[in-house]
Amino acid sequence: xxxxxxxxxxxxxxxxxxxxxxxxxxxxxxxxxxxxxxxxxxxxxxxxxxxxxxxxxxxxxxxxxxxxxxxxxxxxxxxxxxxxxxxxxxxxxxxxxxxxxxxxxxxxxxxxxxxxxxxxxxxxxxxxxxxxxxxxxxxxxxxxxxxxxxxxxx
Amino acid sequence: xxxxxxxxxxxxxxxxxxxxxxxxxxxxxxxxxxxxxxxxxxxxxxxxxxxxxxxxxxxxxxxxxxxxxxxxxxxxxxxxxxxxxxxxxxxxxxxxxxxxxxxxxxxxxxxxxxxxxxxxxxxxxxxxxxxxxxxxxxxx
Numbered sequence: 001x002x003x004x005x006x007x008x009x010x011x012x013x014x015x016x017x018x019x020x021x022x023x024x025x026x027x028x029x030x031x032x033x034x035x036x037x038x039x040x041x042x043x044x045x046x047x048x049x050x051x052x053x054x055x056x057x058x059x060x061x062x063x064x065x066x067x068x069x070x071x072x073x074x075x076x077x078x079x080x081x082x083x084x085x086x087x088x089x090x091x092x093x094x095x096x097x098x099x100x101x102x103x104x105x106x107x108x109x110x111x112x113x114x115x116x117x118x119x120x121x122x123x124x125x126x127x128x129x130x131x132x133x134x135x136x137x138x139x140x141x142x143x144x145x146x147x148x149x150x151x152x153x154x
Numbered sequence: 155x156x157x158x159x160x161x162x163x164x165x166x167x168x169x170x171x172x173x174x175x176x177x178x179x180x181x182x183x184x185x186x187x188x189x190x191x192x193x194x195x196x197x198x199x200x201x202x203x204x205x206x207x208x209x210x211x212x213x214x215x216x217x218x219x220x221x222x223x224x225x226x227x228x229x230x231x232x233x234x235x236x237x238x239x240x241x242x243x244x245x246x247x248x249x250x251x252x253x254x255x256x257x258x259x260x261x262x263x264x265x266x267x268x269x270x271x272x273x274x275x276x277x278x279x280x281x282x283x284x285x286x287x288x289x290x291x292x293x294x
Contacts, residue, residue, distance in 0.1 A: 104248045
């Protein structure tokens, strides 16, 4: 019985000892924050670290977590970093589809000649200024790589 | 980034106009701006801004693809050709035979808009076929 009590009190004393030895949350926070890349926010509560912010990629996210885990006194790391969304890639139509669609779009503009090569629409001929916006609107919806407008505007 | 600077007035106008799904990317010397406008007037306004920056669209360094959002509930469209009748074709393409015509200014029934460029329509006479979507204006 006596031995048990002694063990218990030793255990409690040890816990208190280690607890008091732990660097304070604020100190851990400052240490990790200094090592993390810009844009990452570090928060520490009782040795539990939470990372928030937006990073470029998965590797940066993993690295940030490693940095936090390596810090002395850290019990756990909650990685709430998010990856910056990549802008939707530019869609460029394949030539066979584009050729057909350009033919449809320019049908009502008999003074305009349109050629398609490697996604580029080359416009030659002449057109009234009032019709130009309409034609350009039609062609821009077809996902060309580029519209090379060599039209003479009347 | 130079192109984004050149067309900053346009992207600012697009943002101010509340263009949804706005995407601005520069690739191989061409700036691509995609998005959806709430109405035709907003789209036309952006084209006017574009025309101010690049008169007559002669530079070939921008592809402005802003479409007009259409409420799924919309069932009718107005023919907005310059003055002529609008061909109604058997299939989606000018290589398809003409099966009917819709008059300039006529309001016709929209049957299906699954094809972005060619909408399946039905006239008041019951003729059904495909019309070039750019010449149709959805009726709210």
